[in-house]
Amino acid sequence: MIFSRPLLGAAFLSVAAIAPPAIAQQSSTQLDGFAALANEFVFKSLAFSPSAATQTGLHRYTDPRSKQVLALDEMLDDYSPAGMAAQRAYCVDFRRRLGMLKVGRLDPQTRADYDILQNAVGSAFFSMDGEQFYKWKPQTYSENLGSALFANISLEYADKNTRAKDLSARLEKIPVFVDQAIGNLTASNDIFRRVGIESIDGVRDLLKTTGADFVKATPSEARYSAAEPAALASLDKFTAFVRDDLPRKPQRDWRMGSANFAQKFKYYLQVSGTPQDLLHSAEDSLRVTRATMLKLALPLHAQWFPGHHHATGDHDAYLNAVVGEVMQRIGTEHSNRDSLVQQGMKDVAELEKMVVDKRILSLADFSNLRVIPTPPFMRGIYGVAGAVFAPALEPNLATFYWVTPIPSEWTAERAESKMREYNKYQMLRLTVHEAMPGHAVQGAYANRVTPEWRRLLRSIYSNTPYVEGWAVYSERVMEDAGANGGDPVKMRLNGLKWMARIYMNAIIDVRLHTMNMNGDSAVALMMQDAFQERPEAEAKLQRAQLDYVQLMTYMAGVHEWNALRRDVQAREGNRFNMCRYHDTVLSYGPVSVPTVRRLYMAGVRPTVNPVPSRC
Ligand SMILES: [Zn+2]
Structure with a gap:
């Protein structure tokens, strides 16, 4: 459906708030007008998609005009011609009303919300008229x-x-x-x-x-x-x-082409630059990543496999052999097959302490976070781990960090292979990403956003590069703070291996959809340059063929977060306080990262429920 959001997307848990109080300099009539418009859009668009509404925590909807009450949890999305026409009519009307607002008079925070609404409506039109998956994707x-x-x-x-x-x-x-x-x-x-x-x-x-x-x-x-x-x-x-x-019926290539790609890139990622800019940046970053991996792996290779491989004319093959062997050996450091969940709990506890002791940010109460085994029916989607938050409209429920146990029926060999991949360093990195201080903590901050309509708008239309980029960015922050499983080099190598995948995802996405790369070449490239095994590379190819731009999210997000941190630090010099910086950027909630940059650089305070700072 036009408005559908992914199952169990970003939603939030409830904790007391953190950052300093907000400055709102808006006349109340104007705010009321905008707030009413934003509120209407949030609820109306959810009512158009009962599937998304249940997932977001909206269960009943009363139509403002007819006063008819819809029991959304009993309904399915309406893809009938009349239902789709009603959605289109609403979008047309809403776009008209949004266009009548005097944008220049909005304060910076409300301007950010206005941009979210513009983007949501633009995205809905693109989905109806450009992408049109409802016409050709069963x-x-x-x-x-x-x-x-x-x-x-x-x-x-x-x-x-x-x-x-x-x-x-x-x-x-x-x-x-x-x-x-x-x-x-x-x-x-x-x-x-x-x-x-x-x-x-x-x-x-x-x-x-x-x-x-x-x-x-x-x-x-x-x-x-x-x-x-x-x-x-x-x-x-x-x-x-x-x-x-x-x-x-007519054939339609899964390749979306440059025009669609650029449109979706604009609506879905909302980052600076073009797909080609990101592609080049990903290719450069991948080269640097591989070279760094070789440099770090060589001393370990010499120690573990003396006299094994020597530099030859085929530099890539040499690099892959050396790094591959070293990664295999590091992979043997893992917990046993029955203790992944306990490992997750232990890592969360240690990371919590580190977040507090090292003042990574001000939040210090993590009592709402539960580490549990992934429910059996979700293990197909969450093969390793995942973070799941309470629905945006029901934020008082707990937040869960799911860790997927290895099925008891797996052979020792299969279990060992997964444990090597998710060795103790990768599990630690994953726990930072999903929970501490990645997704779970970011969600806790987002839940402090006030007023309620703003919190709902920013959570329901949350920006994915903000969310995933923060989680990836926080991996490096924690690694630098000492979360390294007791060995900085092995930790770094695992982090770099993960980054190589993130860059590779972005590369194949642009090349497949806009530059006619064929599937076999994509698989070969993933195996050759990003240390991926064939089954994994083939699964990734299929994912790339089924959707587009989505695979660029991590790269696009972390790229923006890294650049922002660098620029803020350069500007603030020794006034820079990481804890205060994190509190502020997280308290804006998941708006696009360029919006975070604009607000932060202009000194705009987040609008949140305040609690004392620990910075
Ligand atoms: Zn993530």
Whole structure:
């Protein structure tokens, strides 16, 4: 759907606030006008996507004009021509009203919110008229549907009986939803069809297993069973359509081309520069990263594998051999297969102490953070770990750092291979990224943003490079503060290996979608230059073919965060205080990083609930 946000995206936990009080210099009538507009957009756009609404914590919506109350948790997204036309009409009208605002009179913070609304509306038009995945990507529907059903099951927004009723109501609406999908799909390609069918299989499986288990022994069990056959039959019809009918319709290349890429880059990333700028920067950074890895690996290689490899004419092959062997050896330092979750808990506790002792930032109460094993039904998506926050509208729920245990049925060999990859250094880095002080801490700060409409707007339309870039940036901050598993060189090598992947993701994304790179070359490049194994490289290729720009998020984000830190430090000289800097930039909430830069450089204070600083 036009407004859909990803399942379990950035949302926040509730803790007391931190940064100094805000300066709001706006006439109250003007603020009321803008606040009302922003508020309306947040709720109206969620109401257009019941799937996203449940995930965000909006359960009922009262239409301001008709006073009709929508029970969003029981509804599916409306992809009918009339439903899509209503969304378009709303966007047209909203854009008109937004255009009537006197932008020059907005204070800098409200101006940032205005930019978010402009970007959200522009992005909705691009999705409707430019990208148009709803016309040619079957997965659009199966993912939207699966997320909606799964939200009823996994999010504890109400008691189980209520959610079982909601789930059963959604189940009854699947045949209509599938007919809308079939009516809209007018083109495709091999990859979209293949993955679409797999994704429909996933929804079918969800209905038959997780969903059926969930409603068992609730008052809705019979209702669910009664609706299940028609729902399954419609999914079969969808599969048959994608498999047999869609191939006869026009083909459309998964390559999005430069024009679409540039548009999505603008709306989704909101960073400075162009895709080509980032590509060149990624290629340069990858070269430097590889050279640094070789330099750090050589002494270890000489010590562990004396007389092994010698520099030859093929420098890349030599580099890969030396670094590869050293990384393999470092990989043997890992916890045992049953103790990954305990490792996560231990790392979180140590990192918390370090964040507090070294004054990385002011936040010191992390009691809302729980480290738990990833729930079984989420282990397909979160293969290693993940951070999951309370929905934006229900911020009082806990924040979770999920660590995925190794399945007991895995062979020793398979387990060992995963443990080598996620050795103690990589696990520590991952825990910094997901939790401390990466995503979980960033979410805690974002939850302090005031007033409420601003907090909601900035969280629901959060900027992904801000979120992921902060997490990657914080890895280096903590490493520099001494979080290195007891060995700075081994830690650095693991950090560099991860950065090589981030750069490579950006490189293949631009090259595949805008420069006609073929899939085999992408796989070869990943294996040759970024120390990736074939299965991983092939999976990454598929991800790159299914979406675009999204793979650049980490690179784009950390690039902006690093540049901002460098520039602020250069400007402030020995007045620079890292703790105060982190408090401030995190307290703006997840706006685009160039917006953070603009606000920070102009000395604009964040609007937040204040608590004493420890800086
Ligand atoms: Zn992340």
